[in-house]
Amino acid sequence: MAEAHKIESILVADCGTVLTKLSLVERVANSYRFVAQANSQTTATEPWNDLSIGVIKAVQELEAITGRHLYSRGRIVVPRRGLEGVDAFVVISSAVAPLRVVLAGLVREMSLESGRRAATGTYATIESTLSRESNGREEEQVRSPQEVWARTVRDLNPDVVLLVGGVDGGARRPVLELAEAVALGASMLGEEQRPAVLYAGNADLRPYVTKLLGDITHVVIADNVHPTTDTEHLGPTQLALEEFYIEERMQRAPGIDVLSDWSRLPFVPVANAFSRVVDFLWHREGNRDRGALGVDVGAATTTMAVTFSGRPYVTVYEHGVANGITDWVEKHGLARMARWIPEELEPEALEAMIHNLELQRYTVPQTTRELWVQLAIVREMLRSVRRSAQPTWDVGDASMGHLTLMPRIDPILISGGGLVHTPRPGQALLTVLDGLEPVGISTVLLDVNRAATAVGAIAGIKPLLAASALEAGSLVSLGTVICPVGKGRPGDVTMRIRILYGNGGELNVEAHYGEIETWPLLVGERATLEIRPTRRFDIGMGPGEGGKVEVLGGLLGLVVDARGRPLLLPENEDARRRLLTRWLWDVGG
Numbered sequence: 001m002a003e004a005h006k007i008e009s010i011l012v013a014d015c016g017t018v019l020t021k022l023s024l025v026e027r028v029a030n031s032y033r034f035v036a037q038a039n040s041q042t043t044a045t046e047p048w049n050d051l052s053i054g055v056i057k058a059v060q061e062l063e064a065i066t067g068r069h070l071y072s073r074g075r076i077v078v079p080r081r082g083l084e085g086v087d088a089f090v091v092i093s094s095a096v097a098p099l100r101v102v103l104a105g106l107v108r109e110m111s112l113e114s115g116r117r118a119a120t121g122t123y124a125t126i127e128s129t130l131s132r133e134s135n136g137r138e139e140e141q142v143r144s145p146q147e148v149w150a151r152t153v154r155d156l157n158p159d160v161v162l163l164v165g166g167v168d169g170g171a172r173r174p175v176l177e178l179a180e181a182v183a184l185g186a187s188m189l190g191e192e193q194r195p196a197v198l199y200a201g202n203a204d205l206r207p208y209v210t211k212l213l214g215d216i217t218h219v220v221i222a223d224n225v226h227p228t229t230d231t232e233h234l235g236p237t238q239l240a241l242e243e244f245y246i247e248e249r250m251q252r253a254p255g256i257d258v259l260s261d262w263s264r265l266p267f268v269p270v271a272n273a274f275s276r277v278v279d280f281l282w283h284r285e286g287n288r289d290r291g292a293l294g295v296d297v298g299a300a301t302t303t304m305a306v307t308f309s310g311r312p313y314v315t316v317y318e319h320g321v322a323n324g325i326t327d328w329v330e331k332h333g334l335a336r337m338a339r340w341i342p343e344e345l346e347p348e349a350l351e352a353m354i355h356n357l358e359l360q361r362y363t364v365p366q367t368t369r370e371l372w373v374q375l376a377i378v379r380e381m382l383r384s385v386r387r388s389a390q391p392t393w394d395v396g397d398a399s400m401g402h403l404t405l406m407p408r409i410d411p412i413l414i415s416g417g418g419l420v421h422t423p424r425p426g427q428a429l430l431t432v433l434d435g436l437e438p439v440g441i442s443t444v445l446l447d448v449n450r451a452a453t454a455v456g457a458i459a460g461i462k463p464l465l466a467a468s469a470l471e472a473g474s475l476v477s478l479g480t481v482i483c484p485v486g487k488g489r490p491g492d493v494t495m496r497i498r499i500l501y502g503n504g505g506e507l508n509v510e511a512h513y514g515e516i517e518t519w520p521l522l523v524g525e526r527a528t529l530e531i532r533p534t535r536r537f538d539i540g541m542g543p544g545e546g547g548k549v550e551v552l553g554g555l556l557g558l559v560v561d562a563r564g565r566p567l568l569l570p571e572n573e574d575a576r577r578r579l580l581t582r583w584l585w586d587v588g589g
Contacts, residue, residue, distance in 0.1 A: 007087040007462050008032075009080055011062075011070065012454040013055050013259065014270065015042055015093040017300040017323065018361055018417075020054040022062050023454040024070075024086070025469050032468040034451055038062040041362065043255070044095045050255035051095065076262040089263045090457045094270040094301060096253040098123040098318065099245045100158040102195070104130040104149065104178045106165035111201065114225035114232050115164040117392045118200070120315045121238035122245050123269060123301065127156050130178060146181040153185025158195045159248050160241065161186075163209070166202030168227045175201050179209050186217045196244065200225045200237040220244075234392065238314075245269060265461070270296070273456030274415070275305035275314045280459065280467065281411055281445075282307035289397040290408040294452070295382060295436070297416035299323055299361050302381040304389045308407070309396045315389035321377050321418040322361035325354050328380075339569055340376035340434065342580035343369065364421060371423070375431050378418045382435025400439050400485060400540070405565055408440040408540045413475065415447035425555040426587030429478050430516075433561050439485050440540030443552055444478040477523060479554030483561045486537035488513035494537045494562045495546070498530040511560040516586040518560075521553030529558075537562075556587060 008027040013020065020042045024035045038061035043054035059071045069084040070076060077085025101124045105112040112131060119126055130149045153161060161182050165175045179199075186194045194217040199209045206221050213219045222236040250256065250267045260267070274296050282292035291308040300323040304315045319328050329337065334347055337354070353373045365371040386406075398407035414420075414432050422428045429444060451474045459466035484494050492513040499507040502525060511517055521527055529551055535544035551558065563583075570576045583589075 007465065009086040010088045010090060010458055010461065010465070011076065011086040012090045012092065012457050013058070014453050014457075015044070015051050015054065015091065015095045016270070016298060017095050017320075018042060020051070020058050020095075021450060021454075022055070022058040023451055024062060024066065025454070025458060025465065031472055032465045033472045034449065034454075034469060034474060036062055036065045037449060037451070038065060042095050044253060050258075051093070051253055052255035052258040055259060078262070088265065088461055090265055090268070090461065091256075091259045091263050092268045092270050092273050092453055092457045093250055093253065093256075094123065094298060096123075096249040098125045098301075099160060099241065099249060100124075100156070101126050101241070102128050102130065102153060102156055102158040102161045104161060104163045104165070104182060105201070106131060106171060106174055108133050110229070111164040111166070111226045114234060115162050115200070115237070117232075117388075118225055118234045118237040119162065119241060120317070120388055120392075121234065122242040122271065122314075123249070123316055124160075124241055124245065125318050127158055128152050130181070132174070146177060146184070149178065149181035150185035150188070153182055153195065154188045157189060157193055160244050161195050161197045162237070162241070163197055163199045164201045164225050166205070166224075167229055168203045168224055170202055172202065172205060175205055176208060176212070179212050183213050183216050186213070196220065198222060198237065198240050198244070200240075203227070232392075242269065242272070268457050268460060270298075270453050271301075271303045271305070271314050271316050273453045273460075274303055275312050276456035276459045276466075277452045277470065278305040278413060279307045279312045280470065281413060282310070285410065287410055290410045290440075291393075291395060291398045292411055292413075293409045293436075294413035294415065295385070295419075295432070296453070297321060297378050297381060297418035299417065302385045302416075304385045306389070306393060306409075308393060308398055311394065313389065313393055315385055315392065317381065317385035317388055319381055319384070320416075321374055321381065322358050325358050325377060328384075329354060332380075336380055337373070337376045339576065340379050340580065341372045342577050342584060343372065344573075344577065345369065345373075364417075371427075374418060375422070375427060378431050379435040381418075382432065386436060400538070405485065406437055406439050409438055409442055410440070411443040411445050412436070412438060413445045413447060413452065415450060415452050417450070420446065420448060420450055424589050425478055426584070426589035429481070429556055429559070430583060430587050430589055433481070433483070433516075434567065437483075437565055437567055438481065439483050439565055441549060441551070442481050442483070444481055444554070445475040446478050446555075447474070448476045449474060477552055477554030479518075479521065479556040479559050480551040481559045481561060482511070482531070482539055483565070484511075484533060484537040484539050485565050486543070487564065488536060490514040493534055495531055495533040495539065495560070497532075497560075499558065500528040500530070502526050511562050513562050513564065516559065516561050516563065516583055518556055518587065519558045521551070521557040523554055525553040527551055527553065527558075559587070
């Protein structure tokens with residue numbers, strides 16, 4: 001590969017569950033820009049079983065768009081020679097199946113919960129939980145716990161057993177009993193089938209666990225996820241699970257050996273690439289009392305990445321807008337989806353549409369009703385990933401003082417086909433406001449070309465190139481959103497705002513409780529807001545406290561969401577549908 005300082009063109013292949021997206025980034029004058037993009041269907045499954053086929057199809061489309069020769073003699077041309085080839089080729093992927101994990105631990109509210117949170121930091125699904133509080137399979141409660149645990153490991157045959165439990169210097173025997181059961185279960189499998197064991201429990205037991213399991217299977221040691229009763233430490237375990245995912249899934253994906261030969265650069269999970277972009281946005285904004293947040297709603301997973309006080313957090317939720325939605329509905333019920341649809345829809349019809357969406361995941365909504373169903377799914381995925389992610393954050397000064405409220409976030413980045421492809425920007429914004437319920441003042445950015453993950457992949461090679469490409473119009477502002485926290489009666493004044501436009505114009509407005517209201521502020525236009533909340537409402541400066549704020553316009557201008565936090569919907573179905581329709585009209589959706 002060319003030296004980093006000589007790289008002036010990069011081709012990024014983003015192999016998703018449904019689509020493979022190729023992005024070409026090159027130096028243009030004194031900056032780097034996205035020159036062209038091309039898509040093809042991902043070919044990781046039948047009848048192709050080869051990721052490289054989808055990449056080649058997208059490369060051929062990209063060659064037709066640019067007039068460049070990128071593929072020759074059965075490979076991507078690296079390094080660039082004149083108008084042929086590129087200086088670097090990078091592959092990121094979320095197309096392969098998640099890591100299958102069995103979680104073993106002691107206390108549900110402590111080590112087991114920490115282990116679960118660690119697993120959500122990468123593409124992993126917890127197949128079963130082993131503990132004395134939950135012995136895996138109800139019908140086998142009559143057996144000894146150790147026998148049930150061993151049989152569960154044998155029957156599920158996971159990729160990894162994540163063994164946690166005991167604070168450092170704490171519980172010993174219960175942890176060793178779990179380790180013995182895991183050893184027994186693994187020994188009943190063939191050597192090539194045995195799961196690896198990731199131990200992240202009581203540090204004093206590391207030698208015993210290694211001795212017990214080391215001759216049976218591969219053992220990796222990580223820092224205790226719960227070293228003390230009031231301390232949680234997930235980073236090393238998340239990193240180890242990510243390495244397992246790359247080794248056990250990404251590097252064994254069909255056709256990945258071909259792509260590896262073309263690239264010779266480390267593969268990067270899409271969630272990690274996306275997190276890099278969110279981290280960059282936090283450092284760019286420099287708001288130490290706020291975080292930066294991004295959500296990427298894909299077909300198979302929903303990723304939430306945040307950075308607080310310079311520390312990034314990633315959560316990968318195992319459902320997206322297509323894969324696994326019927327399983328989600330079986331677990332959580334159809335009513336949670338139905339409550340977001342602004343027209344009457346019989347439960348049977350809604351269930352049929354969800355099934356069709358899962359079966360035909362390559363299609364986009366063709367009718368307004370199909371769009372409402374997809375956006376209802378996106379809302380619930382956002383709410384689910386937030387519930388999973390928020391307990392893992394150390395928000396510091398960004399806290400609004402209540403655990404159930406979102407912390408202060410600015411900016412908010414939204415990406416993924418479930419949001420980017422909505423016909424109107426107001427539909428995407430309203431979906432995010434309903435799903436995330438942000439508070440305070442935030443700029444909402446839309447990854448309109450779905451280029452954020454490509455930028456994150458590039459950042460691993462040449463950070464300045466990635467930053468330049470991101471600044472060159474990859475993200476479009478939907479506008480500045482103000483979300484006050486407080487309680488009032490419908491129609492009560494929540495704040496008064498004086499908008500001072502850059503051209504000397506001025507507008508005085510009021511925002512009312514229970515309403516979403518918008519005022520003009522063009523894309524790229526800056527304005528100064530003089531905000532005066534009433535004493536019952538907090539915009540992140542304290543109850544009744546306001547001041548001057550510099551804001552940036554967007555496709556929807558300045559938006560005030562004064563519907564209250566948490567957001568409450570009417571129980572009456574007709575009233576709820578009327579309210580949803582009014583909110584859509586308010587944002588031009």
